[in-house]
Amino acid sequence: MNQFGTILKFELKNYFKNKVFVGVTLFIVAVIAVVIFFPKIAASFESDSTDTSGESLPVMLIAADSEDEAQQIKEAFASAFEDYNIQVTAKGVEDIKAKITDEEAECGFYFESPVSYTYYVNDLSLYDENTTIADQVLQNVYRLNTMMQNGISAEKAGEILSAQINHNVENLGKNQMQNFFYTYIMIFALYMVILLYGQLVATSVATEKSSRAMELLITSAKPTSMMFGKVMAACIAGLTQLTCIFGSAFLLFNINKGDWQDNQIVNSIFNMPLNLLIYMLLFFVLGFFIYAFLFGAVGSTVSKVEDINTAVMPITMLFIVAFMVVIFSMSSGNVDNILMIVCSYIPFTSPMAMFTRIAMSTVPIYEIIISTVILVASLFGVGILSAKIYRVGVLLYGTKPKIGSIIKSI
Amino acid sequence: MELELKNIYKNFGEKQVLTGISLNAKSGEAFGLLGRNGAGKTTTIRILMNVFPANAGEVLVDGKPINYNKIGIGYLPEERGLYPKKPIIDQLIYFAQLKGMKYAPAVKSIDKWLERLGMSEYRNKRLDTLSKGNQQKIQLITALAHNPDIVILDEPFSGLDPVNAQLLKDVVKEEINRGKIVLFSSHQMNYIEEFCDNIAILNGGKVVLQGNLHNIKRNYTRDKLIVKSLTDIEKILTNQGVKSEKSVKRLDSDTLILELNSPDNKQNVMKMLTEQFDIDEIKVFEPSLNDIFVEYAGKQV
Numbered sequence A: 001m002n003q004f005g006t007i008l009k010f011e012l013k014n015y016f017k018n019k020v021f022v023g024v025t026l027f028i029v030a031v032i033a034v035v036i037f038f039p040k041i042a043a044s045f046e047s048d049s050t051d052t053s054g055e056s057l058p059v060m061l062i063a064a065d066s067e068d069e070a071q072q073i074k075e076a077f078a079s080a081f082e083d084y085n086i087q088v089t090a091k092g093v094e095d096i097k098a099k100i101t102d103e104e105a106e107c108g109f110y111f112e113s114p115v116s117y118t119y120y121v122n123d124l125s126l127y128d129e130n131t132t133i134a135d136q137v138l139q140n141v142y143r144l145n146t147m148m149q150n151g152i153s154a155e156k157a158g159e160i161l162s163a164q165i166n167h168n169v170e171n172l173g174k175n176q177m178q179n180f181f182y183t184y185i186m187i188f189a190l191y192m193v194i195l196l197y198g199q200l201v202a203t204s205v206a207t208e209k210s211s212r213a214m215e216l217l218i219t220s221a222k223p224t225s226m227m228f229g230k231v232m233a234a235c236i237a238g239l240t241q242l243t244c245i246f247g248s249a250f251l252l253f254n255i256n257k258g259d260w261q262d263n264q265i266v267n268s269i270f271n272m273p274l275n276l277l278i279y280m281l282l283f284f285v286l287g288f289f290i291y292a293f294l295f296g297a298v299g300s301t302v303s304k305v306e307d308i309n310t311a312v313m314p315i316t317m318l319f320i321v322a323f324m325v326v327i328f329s330m331s332s333g334n335v336d337n338i339l340m341i342v343c344s345y346i347p348f349t350s351p352m353a354m355f356t357r358i359a360m361s362t363v364p365i366y367e368i369i370i371s372t373v374i375l376v377a378s379l380f381g382v383g384i385l386s387a388k389i390y391r392v393g394v395l396l397y398g399t400k401p402k403i404g405s406i407i408k409s410i
Numbered sequence B: 001m002e003l004e005l006k007n008i009y010k011n012f013g014e015k016q017v018l019t020g021i022s023l024n025a026k027s028g029e030a031f032g033l034l035g036r037n038g039a040g041k042t043t044t045i046r047i048l049m050n051v052f053p054a055n056a057g058e059v060l061v062d063g064k065p066i067n068y069n070k071i072g073i074g075y076l077p078e079e080r081g082l083y084p085k086k087p088i089i090d091q092l093i094y095f096a097q098l099k100g101m102k103y104a105p106a107v108k109s110i111d112k113w114l115e116r117l118g119m120s121e122y123r124n125k126r127l128d129t130l131s132k133g134n135q136q137k138i139q140l141i142t143a144l145a146h147n148p149d150i151v152i153l154d155e156p157f158s159g160l161d162p163v164n165a166q167l168l169k170d171v172v173k174e175e176i177n178r179g180k181i182v183l184f185s186s187h188q189m190n191y192i193e194e195f196c197d198n199i200a201i202l203n204g205g206k207v208v209l210q211g212n213l214h215n216i217k218r219n220y221t222r223d224k225l226i227v228k229s230l231t232d233i234e235k236i237l238t239n240q241g242v243k244s245e246k247s248v249k250r251l252d253s254d255t256l257i258l259e260l261n262s263p264d265n266k267q268n269v270m271k272m273l274t275e276q277f278d279i280d281e282i283k284v285f286e287p288s289l290n291d292i293f294v295e296y297a298g299k300q301v
Helices: A002-016 A019-046 A067-080 A093-101 A130-149 A154-161 A176-210 A213-220 A223-255 A264-270 A274-301 A305-332 A338-343 A350-360 A365-393 A403-409 B041-048 B088-098 B103-116 B132-144 B162-177 B189-195 B213-218 B233-238 B263-276 B289-297
Strands: A059-064 A085-088 A107-113 A116-121 B002-012 B015-026 B029-035 B056-061 B073-076 B150-154 B181-185 B198-203 B206-212 B224-228 B247-252 B255-259 B281-284
Touching (some): A002 A019, A002 B088, A059 A067, A067 A085, A116 A130, A176 A264, A176 A274, A176 A350, A213 A223, A213 B073, A213 B088, A223 A274, A350 A365, B015 B181, B015 B198, B015 B206, B029 B041, B029 B162, B029 B189, B041 B150, B041 B181, B088 B103, B088 B132, B189 B289, B224 B263, B233 B247, B233 B255, B263 B281
Parallel strands (some): A059 A085, B029 B198, B073 B150
Antiparallel strands (some): A107 A116, B198 B206, B224 B255, B247 B255
């Protein structure tokens, strides 16, 4: 136990004295600070510049066979496309094309009839919704005209068309729209930290082996203390880093809360419920340990630092697959599909899968307990197995031993 | 204190590495563990240090199974290496603490050793800024700082210049005089001869020769004479009395080695030679440890 403490302290010092570790943490905090302060910074710049609206609006051209029709459509469009400077051109299609390619106008409509048109645009953007809006406006205009032609008064027709349906949503479980973003961020943080620190554990073991410091270490300390000390140090370092990053983000957000009132996504991220944070911590620690043990065991089987990447590949792949399953299930909107339910009980995938399910849907408490118990039990199993592999691995030099021969020598 | 390894067996998988090793070393004594590469020296040392257990056999201290919490062991491995990127003092303290020392006594002891080995100026430097010999001195401190009862030195002299080698010799002698058990493993026979009272030669996982080095040498038949003469060497070679002995061989321009028909002739022949010729030196030939080693470990078992 004494040795474990010594090793833990030594390894922790390695992390906290490491310039890269400190630098990266500070850098991420700085980036978050810039993002959160952005509205303030942007506002201070905007107040200096004079308002030049109207002239700077992009030009939208409208052409039709008759001037009247074009005018009528322009009026109808005016309220729908407030971001555009709408102009009628009499010269027809060729003029629209020419002006768009010369970048004098951004887009243009040519109407063959009141119900059919061609939309011209230079680069069709992924988010271009102009045709959808135009369709809606034109549909309304067409309906209004037809009703009026059939003897319904303009007021009556307007009333019919603008009838509003009132609806209320009462959510009894979780709101996926709100949860999606912080779950995504948490899962991603989990993924990054486990993979990153797992690699660091493996590298640290292999470095001790390749520098032959292991020759002395193995005679001075128990392999189990060595391995658990390393893994624990990595876990504390990872948690500290996460706390620094999320803590400072939370603090900065609260200072600038006023600037973000209108942004629902950002607000939802920082309004994460506390119990979810506790689950996050639980699954982070358990998931971290189970992978870090594996990384440590694998690190002990290689003699050269260069060989680590190939050696840890199977673990990394396993972890990426787990991550993929979770992310795809999240974006499909159905986090309670069969695959996710199965994954939330398998020890290597459950930290991410179960956490996602808890965050984005309603999971009965007994399922959470079962999953946690399985995870903790396999954590012990993996820990013992890894310590045994480590014990054998650290003394083997030369070619990377086969899994079979390691298991045999255990 | 008496350290005893009793009938140690060890195999890795199907490979039998040690077959019945028994050794015996006492306090205030240096013990030489010899053997060719792959003879099982490192495995023996690792079992002694409890890195892995033996398949059979015991490690005893004063007749009782060794208690690793009480008996301190210091080790200078043959494959040297510490943390190259770390300040020297940090890692020395780390290793001393791993060996069970508290922080303050560890610092005190390490500073004392740095001073003793003339390394104080490097205290806060990174290890990889040091030369190989100096790194080795730092590594030596990891073996000695925690004041162990048993000191195991594996090839301690390799890579040291004569001045540093002398410093190390003095340190080792001090440790022996302080009542430590010093276990030496080396291929440099002259150092073993200088320090070790008792030796064991391993070959193929077995002890092929063990005992007091002095006695081992004495046990060789004393039937060879080394004769040195600056002027008369040619005359001795042609002398009838000399020729009648078993064999005579010239070693260099003024020495020869004379093998007698029987050890009993020794006195007469010596008397004859000193009376008839101008002899500078005459003595009974004793085999060097090198000769003994080649004889016993030469053939791989």
